[in-house]
Amino acid sequence: AQKITQTQPGMFVQEKEAVTLDCTYDTSDPSYGLFWYKQPSSGEMIFLIYQGSYDQQNATEGRYSLNFQKARKSANLVISASQLGDSAMYFCAMREYGGGSNYKLTFGKGTLLTVNP
Amino acid sequence: NAGVTQTPKFRVLKTGQSMTLLCAQDMNHEYMYWYRQDPGMGLRLIHYSVGEGTTAKGEVPDGYNVSRLKKQNFLLGLESAAPSQTSVYFCASRRLAGGTDTQYFGPGTRLTVL
Numbered sequence: 001a002q003k004i005t006q007t008q009p010g011m012f013v014q015e016k017e018a019v020t021l022d023c024t025y026d027t028s029d030p031s032y033g034l035f036w037y038k039q040p041s042s043g044e045m046i047f048l049i050y051q052g053s054y055d056q057q058n059a060t061e062g063r064y065s066l067n068f069q070k071a072r073k074s075a076n077l078v079i080s081a082s083q084l085g086d087s088a089m090y091f092c093a094m095r096e097y098g099g100g101s102n103y104k105l106t107f108g109k110g111t112l113l114t115v116n117p
Numbered sequence: 118n119a120g121v122t123q124t125p126k127f128r129v130l131k132t133g134q135s136m137t138l139l140c141a142q143d144m145n146h147e148y149m150y151w152y153r154q155d156p157g158m159g160l161r162l163i164h165y166s167v168g169e170g171t172t173a174k175g176e177v178p179d180g181y182n183v184s185r186l187k188k189q190n191f192l193l194g195l196e197s198a199a200p201s202q203t204s205v206y207f208c209a210s211r212r213l214a215g216g217t218d219t220q221y222f223g224p225g226t227r228l229t230v231l
Binding site: 033035037043044045046047050052095103105107108109 | 157
């Protein structure tokens with residue numbers, strides 16, 4: 001079974017609008033972390049945001065926020081006021097902290113976001 | 118503060134040749150990782166290290182070896198390159214402190230094996 005599922009291979013959004021990128025995860029470990037990375041066409045992997053499973057509040061970093069719904073095992077990324085430079089591939093990832101596997105960051109297959117002018 | 122750097126950025130090898138990819142980080146992180154990224158496969162973990170002098174296998178370790186002789190460097194070796202090893206290779210280091218967990222990636226090395 002996939003640990004991280006990103007169901008949207010591609011998304012389109014108009015500049016200045018908000019967009020939500022979906023991510024669901026599967027784990028039985030009560031302690032885990034959720035991450036989002038951005039990969040522009042230049043290829044580098046840019047860390048955006050982190051949410052711990054015990055964090056009470058949703059994480060925010062500038063225009064990025066993580067909509068964490070623990071019961072639904074959902075960790076959607078919300079980008080507010082989209083900019084042309086937001087066009088990129090976005091990856092959701094998870095690290096499980098229990099059971100001796102806390103070295104491993106498991107990635108989803110990504111969502112390609114295109115921001116239209 | 119350069120973060121995570123990788124050398125080289127691009128390389129073309131012939132089948133059977135060997136090479137070493139160098140990763141360096143200046144953030145004093147204990148954990149370091151090597152991933153490969155292939156179209157439609159996402160990132161997959163090759164090997165990792167939890168500190169100087171330690172290495173361990175990830176999801177796809179076959180055909181690769183690693184060494185972590187110094188804390189700041191993590192080397193990935195291909196002893197006998199195969200076309201299936203054509204990929205983009207990313208190194209990463211991890212900061213775990215203050216209740217947060219961040220993994221920083223290098224710029225990547227694009228390797229083609231003919």
